Amino acid sequence: MKNVKTVALSLMVVFSLVLLLAGSGVAQMQDMEGNVICVEVDEKGNTVAKEQFTECKGAFVLVGKDGKLYSVSGTEEQMKMMAKTPKKKVSGQVSGSQRAWVIYATPTDVQKGTEQTVTGNIVCLLPSYEKGNVTPMVGTGPCNEAVPHAHVVTTASGQVYILSGSEDAISSIEKSPQRTNVTLSGKVTGNQGAWILYVQ
Secondary structure (H helix, E strand, C coil), X not given: CHHHHHHHHHHHHHHHHHHHXXXXXXXXXXXXXXXXXXXXXXXXXXXXXXXXXXXXXXXXXXXXXXXXXXXXXCXXXXXXXXXXXXXXXXXXXEXXXXXXXXXXXXXCCHHXXXXXXXXXXXXXXXXXXXXXXXXXXXXXXXXXXXCCCEEEEECCCCCEEEEEECHHHXXXXXXXCCCCCEEEEEEEECXXXXXXXXXX
C-alpha cells in the first residue's frame, strides 16, 4: 500500500511538472521560412532594407511565409554566416508578440542583458509579405494603427538596435508621437548584427 501511495505521489509530481513546463512557454527550436533582409543605415544616414548583401552592418529580419515579421538574433559568427550565405530559413527559439517577434538562433536571456540608454530614431519596418521585404520608415506620429510591424532604433553613429519587449511597452512606444531623437532605456543583449534593446 505504501508503494502505491509513493507511485501515485510521484506521478502527481511529474504530471504537475509537465503542466508547469507546458504553461510556462518553454521555447523550442523552430524552423521559420521566409526572406532574410538586412536593415542598416547607409552612408547618407538613411535606414535601408537590402535583399541582396554579403555583409550586414545593421540587423536581420525574416519576412515569414507565415505572415509574421521576425527580428533575428544570434552569435556574431552566426550573423556573419547569414550575411555571406543568405537563407530562406532561420532556426531558433521564437519569442515575443505580433509587433516584436524575435528568433533567437542561440538561446538568450534578455533579463541578463546590460542596462543601457539608447538615443536615436524609431524606424518602423512595414512588411510586404507578397514581395518578401520590408519598407523602413521614420514616421511623423504614432504608428499603432499601421499593420502589425517590427521596429528598430537607429543611432547617430549608425548603430541599429532591434526593438523588443513586452506587448505593453511596444504599444506605448507605438502610441508616442515622438519618432526622432527618442531616448529609450532597457536591457541590451547581442552583438554586431544582432543588438536587441529590450524595453519593459
